[in-house]
Amino acid sequence: MRGRGGRGHPVFTPEQRQKYLLFVADGIPLDEAANLAGVSRRTVNKHAAADPTFREARDEAKTAGRKARWDAKPHDEYRYIHGGCRCPECRAAASAARAARRATADEAGVDGAEPRPGTGPTDPTVISLPARDGRSDLPLRPLAAVS
Numbered sequence: 001m002r003g004r005g006g007r008g009h010p011v012f013t014p015e016q017r018q019k020y021l022l023f024v025a026d027g028i029p030l031d032e033a034a035n036l037a038g039v040s041r042r043t044v045n046k047h048a049a050a051d052p053t054f055r056e057a058r059d060e061a062k063t064a065g066r067k068a069r070w071d072a073k074p075h076d077e078y079r080y081i082h083g084g085c086r087c088p089e090c091r092a093a094a095s096a097a098r099a100a101r102r103a104t105a106d107e108a109g110v111d112g113a114e115p116r117p118g119t120g121p122t123d124p125t126v127i128s129l130p131a132r133d134g135r136s137d138l139p140l141r142p143l144a145a146v147s
């Protein structure tokens with residue numbers, strides 16, 4: 001141990017900083033990255049507040065880390081919506097999900113919109129009411145009562 005580490009100025013060695021930044025850039029959560037580097041997140045924050053160069057390096061690492069975490073996520077609807085990804089995979093997932101939502105909304109009669117043409121209450125495929133008689137074990141969903 002080196003002769004510091006007393007109160008007020010926790011040790012955060014250049015090696016630890018280096019490690020910490022690498023972990024963060026790898027997408028490891030900040031708390032965990034600090035732990036892995038052998039410091040507390042508090043210590044890191046103190047140093048970031050006191051040292052603009054380190055703060056900048058940490059910001060860069062965070063940006064890289066976000067990207068790394070993001071890159072690890074699958075391409076799907078979430079990524080389409082929240083990441084603005086427009087790759088074929090995300091687009092397909094997003095439109096499939098949209099179609100599924102639309103179908104569900106039609107079925108439940110929610111959506112807050114007018115029934116679409118051809119899907120009025122008379123359409124037997126729109127609302128399938130469970131038989132009320134003898135099926136008290138199947139609670140009616142409130143929405144099913146809307147005609």
Ligand SMILES: [Zn+2]
Nearest residue numbers: 075085087090
């Ligand atoms: Zn994508």
